[in-house]
Amino acid sequence: MLYTDKTIADNIYYVGVNDRQKHLFENYLPLPNGVSYNSYLIVDEKVALVDTVDVAFADVFFKQIDAILGDRPIDYLIVDHMEPDHAGSIGLLRTRYPNVQIVGNKKTFDYLKGYFCIDSNLLEVAEGDALSLGKTNLQFYFAPMVHWPEVMVTYDPDRQILFSADAFGTFGALNGSFRDDELNLEPFWDDMRRYYACIVGKFGNPVQTALKKLSGLPIKIICSTHGPVWQSQIAKVVGLYDQWSKYETEPGVVIAYGSMYGNTKQMAEAVAQGVVDGGIHRVVVHDVSKSDPSYILADIFKYKGLIIGSPTYMMGLYPLIDSLLHKIEERCIKNHVYSCFGSFTWAGAACKKLTDFAGTMNWPLVGTPVENKQGACTDVLQRCYELGKQMSAEILK
Template sequence: MYQPIRLFDDIFYVGVNDRRTHLFENMWPLPRGVAYNSYLIKDEKIALIDTVEIGQVEKFINKISAIIGDRAIDYLIINHMEPDHAGSVSIIRNLYPEIKIVGNKKTLPMIEGFFGIHDNVLEIKEGDELDLGSHKLQFYMAPMVHWPETMVTYEASKKVLFSADAFGSFGTLDGAVFDDEMDFSYFHDEMRRYYSNIVGKFGSPVQKTLEKLKGLDIKVIAAAHGPIIRSHIQEVIDWYHRWSSFDTDQGVVIAYASMYGNTEDMVEVTARALAEEGIKEIRIYDVSKTHSSFIISDIFKYKGVVLASPTYNNGLHPNMEALVNKIQHMGVKNHCLGILGSFTWAGTATKRLKEFGESLNWEIIDHPVEEKHALKKTKYDECRMLGKLLAEKLKN
């Protein structure tokens, strides 16, 4: 038995929680799991908005049946084709063979490609409306937020935005599904970690989508992951504006690799200098211990970045190289970069980190600090100076 969860009298949440999967997309850690959100509108016509990941389909079907009984679903709205949302499409089609699958011109070829479905589909365009009876659904394209076929669905009478991955978050819904039922502060960091790692590369398309949606009166944001937002709507929209424009806070992320502690010593000295200069938000991460998704999330939050690596086989430490490759791939903008490095017989790490910063047009703080062997007085003072110069840049 399932107790229906209502957004409104005839709009229901039928999503599921996944507390077993360790890595989202086989990449991003899920310390508190993830929710796959789906929604059902029960009207003269019944519409299901998105499905769930295939491993959770039994719970999903049981929740739907608890609401509609033997009635058939008339429409399946597909906002986004990624398998964590569209994974159950074939099963839904088999259970409801007359269902009409609704998507845009970029969605429909994916439906055929993934599932071999090409009949009983409805192609919709920007601004089209689907009449369910008392509920009218309107569709708006949101390409590259974060796949090319992504769209959002707006229910006009209750002013609900079914936003696909936009405004989504890692983390399961532990009893509470609405933002005002829970300690929503936890989801601030997890929403930023989700955005920065999953959507972060596509800041410009996100900005365009936000501008498009500005004219809608939105009372509820029903995303495909994370809480349903009804009390913090403007707040989360403002977060997306900031993250997608790379608008950051005064703070510093220090990410380092250190095999035997010499590079870490340089980091500690630089961090102390930053603190003495009044920088209160300092986050230090060992790239061999902390997953890159948490580091990247904080880089989207703070303007200052210090990267520190020993030279390893004439290059960067492999874990540092993996981090900078991800940041470079995302095209992260508008940061100040301090560089630290150490070596034993030939130093190239600082050179590689400088090239990385230049490739993103980051502002590089005067001359990288590179030490041979253990940290000594001259380089100690240079590490302090690097911290001071970075602090001055952030404060000004």
């Protein structure tokens, strides 16, 4: 059946779209599996739309709404999140439905005015406020910084449906269905962690606050703005968000290195062998010049151990390693054990900077960082191997 015939619950329709064209989300995060922008239409005595879609897909979006509503107008647009991947079609929506009342909070309306010059026919809601559409009652709860300050979630207490904005969202277009029990979910779990690590990962504390607030609400269906509508996997997705926002990890080690001519790479290989011989078999080795940082971050969010290696470059760190450290630091990633290695030819700087990073992140430094001058020799590689073993021992203890 087409989506227009498929309801999430009585009179609630999925009217989102798949984006299979965009290469980079926010123009920097790869989308090998695409992404969906989800929007939901509630048709009762009053009609309400929950969020819109990226404006590039407005045409298809409005066609889907027309197929359901015909000439009937939309009474309310509920804006849970103002980021343009969801708010992008608000201007066009107002042009099509001039009488639509826009539901949001004070911050929503500040952004609405700034982005769309819209400041009339607004319905401002406060924490816990309710809106009746007839049989359907909706409540609004604020979830600031999940993922912008104005974010709120919309809850249907009778049917226990949560419209959760970006929370519980994931990259990945929806192949043939929006329902989690009809989709092959396998590719979504890694994409969901990568989405979390890159987009929400800085906001662990606000996510914890939101989860505590929502823990009092019984939830049967989660309608996020990206990815599957969750119904059969509620406990799993809520559990994953709880785990990631507490920066809880699994036993395993990420080794991320930069290398121009292969010497630092040889060190990384020796470290990896040490980790495996030390008993940890879940090891991911990333060459920062090849792996997109979003995948490295997703693995760092997964595994407890992190070992970073860099050549000295212009008296500092290799640029892509410098950039990776910045991404880790801005996400305030906790609960890791860490070590490092570095190389140089005339005056080493990388290993010292990487060692100092343990202090920056307040992570315990495992073993003794290994520094190599010029060609990687057996003695240095042996110390790298031992460092890997020490990391495994630390994680297993």
